[in-house]
Amino acid sequence: MEHEAKGVLEVYGIPVNSTLLARNKQEALEFARKIGYPVNLKICSPDILHKSDARAVKVGLSSDSEVERAFEEVMVNAKAYRPNARILGVTVSQYVPQGTEVIIGGMKDPTFGPVVMFGLGGIWVEVLKDVSFRLAPLERVDAEEMIEEIKGSSVLKGLRGKPKSDLNALIEMLLRAGKLLSDFPEEIEEMDINPIFVFEEGKGAKAVDARIILSG
DSSP states (O other): OHHHHHHHHHHTTOOBOOEEEESSHHHHHHHHHHHOSSEEEEEEOTTOSOTTTTTOEEEEEOSHHHHHHHHHHHHHHHHHHOTTOOOOEEEEEEOOOOOEEEEEEEEEETTTEEEEEEEESTHHHHTSOOEEEEESSOOHHHHHHHHHHSTTHHHHTTGGGOOOBOHHHHHHHHHHHHHHHHHSTTTEEEEEEEEEEEOBTTSOEEEOOEEEEEOO
16 A cells, blocks of 8 residues: 555655545544645555546645545545445545656566666656666666666756756665665565656655555
């Protein structure tokens, strides 16, 4: 589950947006106030992988009334999308202004062991398959090369007058993801940190969604 995966990432020093699991509307309100508006709501179900397809995601909610209404809508939409789905609740998470979208992934290769994957998010990875790979754990030079290798690396360096992204924060995130994968080479079958928003130079990066699949 997303909130559990983010808890693991936090242990490894990977910045994430605050995320709490609300089992009812009252908890959703309490958590929204605790995290601070604006917040996002998302269904938490092992049977609904693509929450947006189920119309079970609400972003940028800025008041108690919006959270109450969104909680009800998310629950209704999820049940309509998959009536037999196991629903654990609704995650309440900190709203993060969008930066440059990237993805860090991991998988267990049967021959070589844990592998780290990196690419730009959105169309770059989905359509163009513009990604790079390295064996975990990573050295700093590995992380730098992974960023350089993708065709879309110019987007991170400040394309057409846009500010340069915080590459040091991204490199650090890659190193920490590699450490996590290498610490649990047998246990972690797959890891997907997507999206990660990389902000302007000096302003860091933050994981907004994450999934870790364990072996067996």
